Amino acid sequence: GAGVSQSPRYKVAKRGQDVALRCDPISGHVSLFWYQQALGQGPEFLTYFQNEAQLDKSGLPSDRFFAERPEGSVSTLKIQRTQQEDSAVYLCASSSRTGDDGYTFGSGTRLTVV
């Protein structure tokens, strides 16, 4: 596609519910990143994929967070047993190389845990 597509745009989850957030990067982009953005803050790194390999997951806040990119294109960020502190915007970004042309971000998924 022309840009990075994320779905759903909005998700309301009850505390304790599992959620799955999808990212469809620009076709052919090798690198894929997930960021978490709390209200009033800049995005914070969660995890990085190069093709299907998850090379860095140091930013995942707990073992309730899990990400995958099994075929090296679409990625899913899963949050198990959601908590209120998980409420944030989850942004996905992709790049053809290490940022020479800037990273293209999706519009994000706004997760609200009630």
Place this chain on the structure above:
Amino acid sequence: SQELEQSPQSLIVQEGKNLTINCTSSKTLYGLYWYKQKYGEGLIFLMMLQKGGEEKSHEKITAKLDEKKQQSSLHITASQPSHAGIYLCGAVGGTSYGKLTFGQGTILTVHP
């Protein structure tokens, strides 16, 4: 770890005025990105700077990276309501694959 501090945190200007947003790093910047974000939306890439002293312009927005590569500024000339939004600086550092560390953002309001 690298930290980025943006100033001011928020800015309100009258249409037509010039303004500057600063981004200061705790470590040397090897790649500095400026993004704009509308509330509730994703980040729009503005510019990337890599070399000390580098300056880039796009329409009425100019970004500079100082010689010591620890500070960048974003300057908007003759601001318009369409410039309103959140401006974020992001730095590449510490990894070979381009993991970005962001500042906290500067909220710009432009009154017509």
